[in-house]
Amino acid sequence: MGNITQIFSMLNDQLLKMNWLSDLIKLLVENVFGLSISDQIGGSLHFFIYDTIKIFILLSVLIFVISYIQSYFPPERTKKILGGIKGIKGNILGALLGTITPFCSCSSIPIFIGFTAAGLPLGITFSFLISSPMVDIASLLILMSFFGAKIAIAYVVFGLLLAVVGGTLIDKLGLEDQVQGYVRQIENTESVELEMTRQERISFAKEQVVDIIHRVWLYILIGVGIGAAIHNWIPQSVIETVIGNNNPFAVLLATAVGIPMYADIFGTIPIAEALIGKGVGIGTVLSFMMAVTVLSLPSLIMLSKVIKPKLLGIFVAIVSTGIILIGYLFNASQGFFV
Template identity: 60%
Template structure:
């Protein structure tokens, strides 16, 4: 256990990086990292570098694995399953796709046009932005593995239940016609060389970085401000654990926003450090990533109003329930 704790501290939390940044700021620039300004600068530089390092390594590794599972192969694997098992596989597939909610929608179109059941594709659509492996490891680096694994479990449960409810609602008629007839082009995994896989993985890293770098900077900046400048009493007055409205408010505030989970994690970290309930912070994070306004606008282009409303309602209620559960039982995970 001591070895695991050491590896977790050095490889995920990167304590060595925190110490190095502190040394450079104090010895190189003469900045007191115990002061409000110094602590903010240290928080910003350390978190940005840590997230980018982890993100690059994880996206490359996950993309390499993904190169063996093109859409057609995935369709064949999922096509032989039905019911909850199929929805579970769709949700698990979402955990290995490093996409935000907007980027998941083209894959949702591809899977639907390939003939996969609607419940499976929505299980994937819910799971993909919430519980991809990169974000889970980042979550463990900020909090701990117990919290990260509990988050994964509840996220998958939400995706499976959401997919199952949508599948049972028989709402295929509320999917736009062009989705059902969209052509899916695919390249068999067997035709990809090692060089192709390296190029694909590197391109995925570049694409993800190009999409998230600004949100990471903004998220870490907001986190640094919350952590060092906003009074704790003010934060607790709005989002304290004893406030019954904390989880619903955090969820509803997150919906109009748009950012990848990598940009919202530092905000969640800062909120928890200020005394906000873990479930409240995670509910905000999940709402931003799974129910962002831009993703809902994109989804409206491929599904009709009743199906969109059902999807939104299921995920919104699910996120609030997960937030309440984390607030209630967080002490078991710390």
């Protein structure tokens, strides 16, 4: 058992955490640029280059694999599967479906419209809308590479739980009349499912990698840049005063700060890494990440064109309340994760 654990730890360090890449970038910074990574400039440069390359490598590989799997579940097949299931089972399936769709919140909304136009129960579509930008297989593995298995798995489990509960509550409230009329009137034509060849699945996966990287690269660079600044330039005392464990409103503040921002989970991870390195509570950091990915202001503006103000307000209230409760729960049990 000890040998198996050692092998797993080595694979985790080299494949997910990419310690070899960290060592390589250290040599680059110190020998080529003549900077020490213990200094602010050298440390920031090492953080920025290492995290950027690491995220893009992991993201490319994982999106390729996930997209290849996703090619077996075209929209029409997905609608048929979800259409036959109602109640809590449907919400769970809708949330799980979100885990194989690595989209940001704005990219999830067109799929949400398609599901709604197809007549799927509102609760299922909202479970999907919550889980899709927040939780997916790629984010699980990337979170593991930065924070370890406990935090990554807990984030995914609670993210799915929030999606299921949120979708269930919206379903129970009977708010079907709060969807904009034009959505229900969208023509829903049945298309013929064409079985893809292996080469077509590979081409589809490659196209997805290029498309998603094209859409998120800027936010990743911004996130890594902010993370590098927090990690090396902002004093720990300042961070602890504003959103440290001694501030009882830290989770509320982190959630409020996250909502106006727009990024996917991959852009928030470097910021989260830097905040945890500064001693910020895990729950506070996860609340920030969830708020950015699910309740970003641009996605809420887009969603307001699809659903009426009452349903939009209920959606924001349910999700933000869930995010805040998860944050305080994680902070209270932080000893288990560290």
